[in-house]
Amino acid sequence: xxxxxxxxxxxxxxxxxxxxxxxxxxxxxxxxxxxxxxxxxxxxxxxxxxxxxxxxxxxxxxxxxxxxxxxxxxxxxxxxxxxxxxxxxxxxxxxxxxxxxxxxxxxxxxxxxxxxxxxxxxxxxxxxxxxxxxxxxxxxxxxxxxxxxxxxxxxxxxxxxxxxxxxxxxxxxxxxxxxxxxxxxxxxxxxxxxxxxxxxxxxxxxxxxxxxxxxxxxxxxxxxxxxxxxxxxxxxxxxxxxxxxxxxxxxxxxxxxxxxxxxxxxxxxxxxxxxxxxxxxxxxxxxxxxxxxxxxxxxxxxxxxxxxxxxxxxxxxxxxxxxxxxxxxxxxxxxx
Amino acid sequence: xxxxxxxxxxxxxxxxxxxxxxxxxxxxxxxxxxxxxxxxxxxxxxxxxxxxxxxxxxxxxxxxxxxxxxxxxxxxxxxxxxxxxxxxxxxxxxxxxxxxxxxxxxxxxxxxxxxxxxxxxxxxxxxxxxxxxxxxxxxxxxxxxxxxxxxxxxxxxxxxxxxxxxxxxxxxxxxxxxxxxxxxxxxxxxxxxxx
Numbered sequence: 001x002x003x004x005x006x007x008x009x010x011x012x013x014x015x016x017x018x019x020x021x022x023x024x025x026x027x028x029x030x031x032x033x034x035x036x037x038x039x040x041x042x043x044x045x046x047x048x049x050x051x052x053x054x055x056x057x058x059x060x061x062x063x064x065x066x067x068x069x070x071x072x073x074x075x076x077x078x079x080x081x082x083x084x085x086x087x088x089x090x091x092x093x094x095x096x097x098x099x100x101x102x103x104x105x106x107x108x109x110x111x112x113x114x115x116x117x118x119x120x121x122x123x124x125x126x127x128x129x130x131x132x133x134x135x136x137x138x139x140x141x142x143x144x145x146x147x148x149x150x151x152x153x154x155x156x157x158x159x160x161x162x163x164x165x166x167x168x169x170x171x172x173x174x175x176x177x178x179x180x181x182x183x184x185x186x187x188x189x190x191x192x193x194x195x196x197x198x199x200x201x202x203x204x205x206x207x208x209x210x211x212x213x214x215x216x217x218x219x220x221x222x223x224x225x226x227x228x229x230x231x232x233x234x235x236x237x238x239x240x241x242x243x244x245x246x247x248x249x250x251x252x253x254x255x256x257x258x259x260x261x262x263x264x265x266x267x268x269x270x271x272x273x274x275x276x277x278x279x280x281x282x283x284x285x286x287x288x289x290x291x292x293x294x295x296x297x298x299x300x301x302x303x304x305x306x307x308x309x310x311x312x313x314x315x316x317x318x319x320x321x322x323x324x325x326x327x328x329x330x331x332x333x334x335x336x
Numbered sequence: 337x338x339x340x341x342x343x344x345x346x347x348x349x350x351x352x353x354x355x356x357x358x359x360x361x362x363x364x365x366x367x368x369x370x371x372x373x374x375x376x377x378x379x380x381x382x383x384x385x386x387x388x389x390x391x392x393x394x395x396x397x398x399x400x401x402x403x404x405x406x407x408x409x410x411x412x413x414x415x416x417x418x419x420x421x422x423x424x425x426x427x428x429x430x431x432x433x434x435x436x437x438x439x440x441x442x443x444x445x446x447x448x449x450x451x452x453x454x455x456x457x458x459x460x461x462x463x464x465x466x467x468x469x470x471x472x473x474x475x476x477x478x479x480x481x482x483x484x485x486x487x488x489x490x491x492x493x494x495x496x497x498x499x500x501x502x503x504x505x506x507x508x509x510x511x512x513x514x515x516x517x518x519x520x521x522x523x524x525x526x527x528x529x530x531x
Contacts, residue, residue, distance in 0.1 A: 018472055026468075030467055330465075330467060333467070333468040
């Protein structure tokens, strides 16, 4: 009798999601969290939390980023132009700020504009405007960055060219509206026999590989190599490793960005003589699933979210352990 | 007076009959078992694994066959996803099982008593993401082998029991998972006449 009484007790609650259809209908991102792990042996430090607002049809319309997001030193280097928002726990010069990301959508249901607004001054300091081709892939991305005093104002026009619905080339034009200069670059994307991106070339130096991408043995994981960083063919050390982790249902759970000095191995430390890299908040990196092939496109724009050795404080050099930055996605079924 | 006597006789008759009835009644021979162990479900990119406890009451049909209900509950279980050499996501999980078991054993011996078992059960699985939970209930058929070691007149040690339990319906959050593997050990106490 006791057995049947105990056995009839269910661990399933009424508000549990009990089917894929129910899950698809009700799941909402609740917040995005940035964690940093200075040493794999140490616990993660949570520094930034972005709270999500959604429209009635479930689209993300706003992210309220808390403190510790840093308008980074403005720098447009060699055609790359990183976003102005950086998360870096190790950067002692960091200035916490309160930032809101606003996302608006076009008639095709994909983002038409994303802005970063500094809440204290209600100042839109960077924005991305997207237009799409007939298959709803990004055809053009215009990035604008400025500062309140007008001493910096840059516009970047990226034209994305596809071959068989796969991104093959980006034509980038950078206009500095203060210095009145224009720089053009072409980013060429090559793929392997499996149609996976293998190399990214920049036209400014066609004989060099600016970025080289190697797929990890695991799905959704890539090693990055850069001429900024280490010689080619050195192996996956001293370079970022990017690992997207999604559930078997395709729901993005986490992005792991590893500033690799040892690639999890023991023994020799590679490239300890430089400071930690920074990973910056960029829509393509943070919200890749808002776009068709968003993860892949974010690889091409790696220069926009990866800042190599940005810290001049030598006290932070000699990093001998892999350093991880985690972007974690928390979901809820409750209406936001 | 006569009525009172009749009542007394009737009451005496009832008591005697009841007493003799109880004297005929024997608790059926059965084993009450408590086991603990590890349970694991492997999906294509997921693992659902942890510690479980299992209780069962096996009523002896004869010396070789026993049948009875069992319950199993996870006490420390986790859901792992996408472990590709990198640290994957990990969530709390829960598993509960309730069903009926049939055990086929060798005869009672002084030391060892190996057995086979077959079971039919309903199983519930829950994955807890903190803000929400995924859950599903299904049924299945399972089988296993085990070895009991006799410790004294009534007590057996279930030295090892290995079960493979099929999951009938796809668990929507456990892609590609269709088998629960269990490794358990515990004790069994024999109640009633020996069979």
